[in-house]
Amino acid sequence: MCGGEGTRLRPLTFERPKPCIPIVNRPSIQHLVSHLSNMGFREVVVTLGYMGSAIEDALGDGSLFGVEMTYVHEKTKLGTAGSVKNAQKYLDGHDFLVVGGDHVTDLNVLEFYRAHQKEKAATSIGLLSIDDPGEYGIAEIDVSYTIRRFKEKPAPGEIFSNLASTGMYICNPSVFDHIPPNTKYDFARDLFPALMENGETIKGWLARGNWTDVGSPHSLRQAERWKLQDIAFTDIIGNLSSHGAQVKGPVQLGESITLGRNTKVIGPVAIGQGTSIGDNVLIGPYTSIGDKCIIRNNVKVFSSSLYNRVIVGANSTISGSIIDNDTHIGEKCSIENDTVIGPRVVLRDRVVIHSKTRLWPEVVIADGTVVKEHVLNEKFDLKYDGS
Numbered sequence: 081m082c083g084g085e086g087t088r089l090r091p092l093t094f095e096r097p098k099p100c101i102p103i104v105n106r107p108s109i110q111h112l113v114s115h116l117s118n119m120g121f122r123e124v125v126v127t128l129g130y131m132g133s134a135i136e137d138a139l140g141d142g143s144l145f146g147v148e149m150t151y152v153h154e155k156t157k158l159g160t161a162g163s164v165k166n167a168q169k170y171l172d173g174h175d176f177l178v179v180g181g182d183h184v185t186d187l188n189v190l191e192f193y194r195a196h197q198k199e200k201a202a203t204s205i206g207l208l209s210i211d212d213p214g215e216y217g218i219a220e221i222d223v224s225y226t227i228r229r230f231k232e233k234p235a236p237g238e239i240f241s242n243l244a245s246t247g248m249y250i251c252n253p254s255v256f257d258h259i260p261p262n263t264k265y266d267f268a269r270d271l272f273p274a275l276m277e278n279g280e281t282i283k284g285w286l287a288r289g290n291w292t293d294v295g296s297p298h299s300l301r302q303a304e305r306w307k308l309q310d311i312a313f314t315d316i317i318g319n320l321s322s323h324g325a326q327v328k329g330p331v332q333l334g335e336s337i338t339l340g341r342n343t344k345v346i347g348p349v350a351i352g353q354g355t356s357i358g359d360n361v362l363i364g365p366y367t368s369i370g371d372k373c374i375i376r377n378n379v380k381v382f383s384s385s386l387y388n389r390v391i392v393g394a395n396s397t398i399s400g401s402i403i404d405n406d407t408h409i410g411e412k413c414s415i416e417n418d419t420v421i422g423p424r425v426v427l428r429d430r431v432v433i434h435s436k437t438r439l440w441p442e443v444v445i446a447d448g449t450v451v452k453e454h455v456l457n458e459k460f461d462l463k464y465d466g467s
Contacts, residue, residue: 082109082181083129083154083163088295090464091422091440092404097131098294099181100138102387104307104332104350104368107138108294109181110145111307117146119190121177125150125170127163135181160247161255162265168256178249178267184303185291189248192285196250199225202280203255203272206248208287215295216244217268221284230276232268243284246291297402297420297438304385305366308348318353325357340377352388376411384415393429401433404441438464 086098093101099109113124124147128135132153142149152167164171164178177193187206196204205227207219213234218241220229230245231238249267258274259265275282290306292299311330318335325339328346334353339345343361352371357363361375364382369375373386376394385402392398393411400417403409407421410429415421419433422441432450433439440457456462 081127081160081163081178082132082135083127083157084182085130086182087461087463088465089297089300089420091420091438091460092297092300092402094441094460095423097134097181100131100134101294101300102368102370102385103184103300103304104311105334105352105370107135108184108303109135109138112179112181112183112185113139113142113145113147115185116177116179116189119188121189122146123148123150125152125167126181127152127154127167129154129157129163157264158262159264159266159270161259161267161271162263164251165256165259165261165265172253172256175250175252178247178251180247180293182294183246183248183291184294184306185246185248185289186306187246187248187287187289187291192248192287193250195285196283199283200281201283202252202275204250204283204285205230205272206246206287206291207243207284208246208291209242210244211242213239213242213244217272219243219245219284225284225286227276227282227284230268230272230282243286246287247293248287248291250285297418300402301383301385301400301418304368305383308350308366308368311348311350314347323359334371358394370405387423410447 082099086093100107128151139149150170154163158166217232218234219227220241221227292303294300294303314329314331316333321338324341325343331345331347332350336354338356340359343357345363346365349363349367351369354372355369357375358377360378362380366383367381369386370388372389374391378395379392380397382399384398387405389406390403391408393409395411396409396413398415401415401419403421404423406423407425409427413427413431415433416435418436421439424442425439426444428447430448431445434452438454440460443455443457
């Protein structure tokens with residue numbers, strides 16, 4: 081399911097759909113489809129809404145991932161279950177797995193599928209025990225894994241379980257009989273309560289491993305951390321020009337990278353092609369740097385994501401942040417943790433960006449400014465909550 085606008089991740093989703101946000105320099109949905117293929121799922125149906133053509137470009141016909149890809153477009157917003165109903169003709173006749181296009185996971189979904197097939201259930205829900213389930217649907221199960229209660233986004237006092245729905249479901253085709261056509265209809269809010277009222281069985285599957293729906297900048301950084309941890313060794317793809325730099329793996333290095341004198345890269349780190357890094361630079365663990373970036377002398381970057389063509393001025397520090405394409409950071413700047421900077425932003429020299437701050441695309445921050453709150457741009461939608 082790839083229909084949402086990803087407003088909670090703005091400014092990263094103004095010019096790309098959420099499944100195309102880079103994680104370790106690849107659209108996140110490529111990681112998902114690769115995982116599904118590795119699990120043995122060979123037929124993938126993608127429901128498309130917001131900026132769907134970018135998702136088609138990222139996945140193509142699926143052959144690079146070993147799958148057969150089918151795309152189904154939504155003319156209007158149909159909700160999660162409604163979008164799947166819209167693709168019914170490709171799904172009828174056998175049980176099918178439903179996954180959000182923004183999911184990043186290493187869960188054993190093949191085990192999930194097989195567990196469902198052993199049960200006589202209309203649907204099975206992947207459940208994960210988490211510390212703060214208030215932003216998810218939660219389920220109460222019995223010893224046979226039958227779901228007895230389900231509550232979407234419970235308020236304090238309503239959190240009867242910490243088993244949160246991952247938004248990953250295995251459905252019997254009979255569920256289509258309960259979903260009205262051409263109508264906005266959701267799995268959690270509409271379908272599951274209707275099934276339970278009709279006496280249908282819904283099972284839970286207790287997942288083990290990593291999962292996130294990339295619903296916030298924090299969860300996006302967490303997902304990238306997982307993927308960087310998958311880098312097992314240092315891989316130099318092409319020419320590397322190094323002048324006394326130290327690389328401590330695991331590190332992925334693209335084509336035509338330059339590392340300056342006394343620069344240190346401490347993995348896991350990924351650096352895209354054509355990136356130039358100056359002297360006395362420290363690139364810390366869990367950092368991803370895209371293509372054709374320029375990082376000047378004496379810069380420090382820790383646990384951050386820099387997308388393509390980002391320029392970082394001398395003596396600046398970036399910590400735990402996300403910086404979108406073509407942004408220019410001046411000299412002696414400090415970007416604090418959990419900051420999100422949109423594309424084509426310009427920070428002049430000696431700028432300080434406080435933590436948990438977002439900068440909209442194309443804003444310009446004057447010399448010496450201390451930014452303590454979001455900086456929006458009226459050329460773009462100002463909303464940053466919702467889906």
